[in-house]
Amino acid sequence: MGKEFATAINCIDGRVQKPGVEYMQRSFGVDYVDMVTEPGPNKILFENKNTNIIELLKKNVALSIEKHNSEIIVVVAHYDCAGNPENEDVQKKQLREALNVIMSWGFPVKKIIALWLDKNFEPNIVSQKIAISLYDLSASSVT
Numbered sequence: 800m801g802k803e804f805a806t807a808i809n810c811i812d813g814r815v816q817k818p819g820v821e822y823m824q825r826s827f828g829v830d831y832v833d834m835v836t837e838p839g840p841n842k843i844l845f846e847n848k849n850t851n852i853i854e855l856l857k858k859n860v861a862l863s864i865e866k867h868n869s870e871i872i873v874v875v876a877h878y879d880c881a882g883n884p885e886n887e888d889v890q891k892k893q894l895r896e897a898l899n900v901i902m903s904w905g906f907p908v909k910k911i912i913a914l915w916l917d918k919n920f921e922p923n924i925v926s927q928k929i930a931i932s933l934y935d936l937s938a939s940s941v942t
């Protein structure tokens with residue numbers, strides 16, 4: 800019986816990892832969530848300028864997908880982020896754009912989700928993309 804993995808691009812903040820993991824387990828029935836962390840990852844992806852960090856994020860996400868067969872990527876941003884001082888509205892805008900950047904990486908995943916953790920660290924979906932164009936639907940009957 801294989802264990803199922805998802806992949807999170809999350810902040811380094813110690814308050815956000817557990818809510819992120821629990822949300823993914825609850826919503827998608829995965830057993831584990833591989834955690835790729837950078838401070839304020841939505842800002843980094845939105846700006847899409849820091850090639851070194853972007854390449855590292857991409858490499859780690861690729862490893863999670865290749866080795867753990869992850870089919871879902873979530874990008875997490877949160878209230879009171881040390882790495883991203885923008886307000887909630889701006890951060891949510893960055894999250895939406897971050898999804899487009901991740902889509903452009905072309906990984907064969909089923910879903911890419913943007914998650915906002917509010918001041919109580921409660922998860923709220925900001926946006927999600929179902930990567931039909933990237934995924935062979937004929938192989939999806941196993942789910």
Ligand SMILES: [Zn+2]
Nearest residue numbers: 810812880881
């Ligand atoms: Zn943060």
